[in-house]
Amino acid sequence: MTIAVLIVAAGKGTRAGGDIAKQWRPLAGQRVIDWTIAAFKRAGCDTIMVVRDPENEHAAEALAGYDNLLHADGGADRSTSVRNGLIALKDRGITRVLIHDAARPCVSTQVIHETLAALDHAPAAAPGLAVTDALWTGAEGHVTGTQDRNALFAAQTPQAFHFDAILAAHLALDEVAADDVEVARKAGLPVRITQGDVNNIKITRPEDFARAEHILRSSMDGIPDIRLGNGYDVHRFGPGDHVILCGIKVPHDRGLQGHSDADVGMHAVTDALYGAMAEGDIGRHFPPSDPQWKGAASEIFLRHAVELARSKGFVISNVDCTLVCEFPKIGPHAETMRTQMAEIMGLDRDRVSVKATTSERLGFTGRGEGIAALTTATLVRA
Ligand SMILES: Nc1ccn([C@@H]2O[C@H](COP(=O)(O)OP(=O)(O)OP(=O)(O)O)[C@@H](O)[C@H]2O)c(=O)n1
Numbered sequence: 001m002t003i004a005v006l007i008v009a010a011g012k013g014t015r016a017g018g019d020i021a022k023q024w025r026p027l028a029g030q031r032v033i034d035w036t037i038a039a040f041k042r043a044g045c046d047t048i049m050v051v052r053d054p055e056n057e058h059a060a061e062a063l064a065g066y067d068n069l070l071h072a073d074g075g076a077d078r079s080t081s082v083r084n085g086l087i088a089l090k091d092r093g094i095t096r097v098l099i100h101d102a103a104r105p106c107v108s109t110q111v112i113h114e115t116l117a118a119l120d121h122a123p124a125a126a127p128g129l130a131v132t133d134a135l136w137t138g139a140e141g142h143v144t145g146t147q148d149r150n151a152l153f154a155a156q157t158p159q160a161f162h163f164d165a166i167l168a169a170h171l172a173l174d175e176v177a178a179d180d181v182e183v184a185r186k187a188g189l190p191v192r193i194t195q196g197d198v199n200n201i202k203i204t205r206p207e208d209f210a211r212a213e214h215i216l217r218s219s220m221d222g223i224p225d226i227r228l229g230n231g232y233d234v235h236r237f238g239p240g241d242h243v244i245l246c247g248i249k250v251p252h253d254r255g256l257q258g259h260s261d262a263d264v265g266m267h268a269v270t271d272a273l274y275g276a277m278a279e280g281d282i283g284r285h286f287p288p289s290d291p292q293w294k295g296a297a298s299e300i301f302l303r304h305a306v307e308l309a310r311s312k313g314f315v316i317s318n319v320d321c322t323l324v325c326e327f328p329k330i331g332p333h334a335e336t337m338r339t340q341m342a343e344i345m346g347l348d349r350d351r352v353s354v355k356a357t358t359s360e361r362l363g364f365t366g367r368g369e370g371i372a373a374l375t376t377a378t379l380v381r382a
């Protein structure tokens with residue numbers, strides 16, 4: 001059995017408005033089409049044909065980054081686009097095909113698998129959602145009747161077919177059809193209804209972008225948006241009588257050198273937060289070339305990273321910082337450091353860890369030339 005996915009992406013997206021057709025527009029960090037392609041790859045489908053307008057520069061740009069995608073030219077209506085895609089898939093040994101709207105980026109693995117599995121029992125299958133709201137007919141702003149909803153379903157994609165059967169049905173079609181289920185039925189093929197998903201929305205109107213974004217951000221197919229970041233920093237010892245570590249003044253016979261207060265621990269924590277968000281590092285947000293940060297309290301940097309995370313919808317789940325030095329001894333101060341950093345980040349103390357290790361007198365930390373810090377941070381988007 002060789003399965004192909006045919007994604008129709010040649011529409012103009014008129015109802016969604018905007019200068020760029022909806023399937024090429026950004027959504028939750030990538031393009032709509034990227035989410036749609038990713039959903040099928042995640043479900044294990046590797047043969048993917050995208051039907052697009054060959055003249056559309058946004059289509060060309062969006063698809064350029066993909067290896068191994070098949071392309072076909074779209075037509076004036078959806079049925080023609082599907083037919084072109086099916087013809088382009090002919091002679092590739094395809095036995096089953098899933099036909100999907102590019103504009104449905106939130107489709108789940110479960111919907112894909114269930115629809116495909118139904119082809120073991122029928123030549124065609126498609127996800128539908130039983131209509132739950134009462135249905136009216138209306139005219140001139142008034143209800144004129146109530147429609148029986150018991151036998152009504154809202155149609156979704158992917159719609160799945162035995163390849164030869166749907167190709168033949170499309171080649172025999174002499175009019176425009178709403179979808180491929182209609183094409184199949186016109187050819188006399190029985191179509192199984194599989195369970196649709198309320199989240200499998202089709203981006204149709206401008207407000208659908210926000211709905212799709214919410215669905216994708218809150219749950220990527222049940223996988224929460226969890227980010228892991230790491231941070232690493234080193235500061236050299238110099239003259240002084242204390243060091244600042246994780247916001248705490250620790251007496252020592254040397255100080256740490258740096259443009260700011262040289263709080264190596266807090267810098268590693270801050271960089272781990274930036275890293276989890278792919279937002280660069282402290283140097284990008286607070287350039288050392290800028291004199292205003294000379295001697296600055298590192299708390300400023302950490303508060304900025306925390307605020308940035310909040311503004312992007314992340315909550316910090318935990319932070320784990322390890323300081324590497326022979327001296328000063330960190331143990332007696334570790335709990336105060338945890339409390340201080342938890343307070344700055346607005347976290348419970350049990351989400352903040354500060355620990356220390358020596359490097360067995362090896363390397364620059366072992367020789368007492370400086371202190372290194374490593375941090376791992378986890379961010380979760382609610
Ligand atoms: N000539 C067409 C028309 C539509 N589609 C695709 O069919 C899917 C569902 O169609 P629809 O939501 O109606 O998209 P558009 O036709 O682009 O939207 P509109 O009617 O608002 O212009 C979309 O992924 C769209 O890109 C296509 O490939 N070729």
Ligand SMILES: C[C@](O)(CO)[C@H](O)COP(=O)(O)O
Nearest residue numbers: 101155156157178179202204
């Ligand atoms: C195929 C479809 O998505 C099923 O719901 C739908 O028919 C596509 O287009 P429409 O123009 O929005 O009806």
